Amino acid sequence: MITCISLISFSLVWSGPNxxxxxxxxxxxxxxxxxxRIVSASQDGRLIVWNALxxxxxxxxxxxxxxxxxxxxxxxxQSVACGGLDSVCSVFNLSSPTDKDGNIPVSRxxxxxxxxxxxxxxxxxxxxxLITSSGEQTCVLWDTTTGLRTSVFGGEFQSGxxxxxxx
Numbered sequence: 448m449i450t451c452i453s454l455i456s457f458s459l460v461w462s463g464p465n466x467x468x469x470x471x472x473x474x475x476x477x478x479x480x481x482x483x484r485i486v487s488a489s490q491d492g493r494l495i496v497w498n499a500l501x502x503x504x505x506x507x508x509x510x511x512x513x514x515x516x517x518x519x520x521x522x523x524x525q526s527v528a529c530g531g532l533d534s535v536c537s538v539f540n541l542s543s544p545t546d547k548d549g550n551i552p553v554s555r556x557x558x559x560x561x562x563x564x565x566x567x568x569x570x571x572x573x574x575x576x577l578i579t580s581s582g583e584q585t586c587v588l589w590d591t592t593t594g595l596r597t598s599v600f601g602g603e604f605q606s607g608x609x610x611x612x613x614x
Contacts, residue, residue: 474531475517479524486527488518494529496541508539509550517566521574526554526591528577530564536579538591557589559596 471491478485484505485497492513496506514532521527530536536557543551562583570576570588576597580586586600 474515475529477519477527479520480522481524484520484524486518486520488515488529488531490514494518494527494539496527506541506551509548511535511537511553511556517564519567519569519577521569522572523574526574528557528567528569528591530557530567530579532563534558534560534563534581536560536564536567536577536589538577555591555594557587557591557594559587560585 471489473487473489476485476487478499483499485499487495487497489495490513492510492515494506494508494510494515495504496508497503498505508527510529512531512533512535515529516531518527518529525542526538526540528536528538537553538555538557539551540554541551543554545551557577557579560579560581560583562581564579564581566580568578570578575590575592577589577591578586579589584601587596588598588600589595590597
């Protein structure tokens with residue numbers, strides 16, 4: 448399982464041996480289209496955006512739920528999304544002003560899954576559309592500007608999945 452080895456190496460090399468956050472598992476990561484930045488999601492309850500050329504953190508986003516399983520960069524690289532055991536996909540605009548504690552606020556909460564969010568991915572070349580998969584046997588296409596579902600795949604339809612949709 449090469450992906451797991453890459454994630455572990457990524458966490459240890461970029462967090463550093465004296466970083467207290469290096470003890471948490473990195474569950475997911477994604478690259479920007481231009482390959483200059485990486486977003487990682489970890490059990491420490493943060494999304495971290497990295498400069499891939501310098502290995503420096505550019506954003507550390509405190510999450511509403513620490514149990515995150517997936518993350519994604521928008522095609523234009525201006526937003527990141529994540530989801531996990533809270534059954535919600537949270538979207539953050541990286542250009543948003545930070546609050547008094549230095550945190551970027553959630554710009555959109557995509558709610559509607561009845562099970563955990565196992566995967567999220569932006570539609571290629573479409574910053575405003577995101578698809579999520581869930582432990583409730585569905586995939587949902589979202590309009591991130593309105594927060595509304597545009598399509599649901601599976602679930603109550605007999606031709607849908609009969610087990611959790613993972614990645």
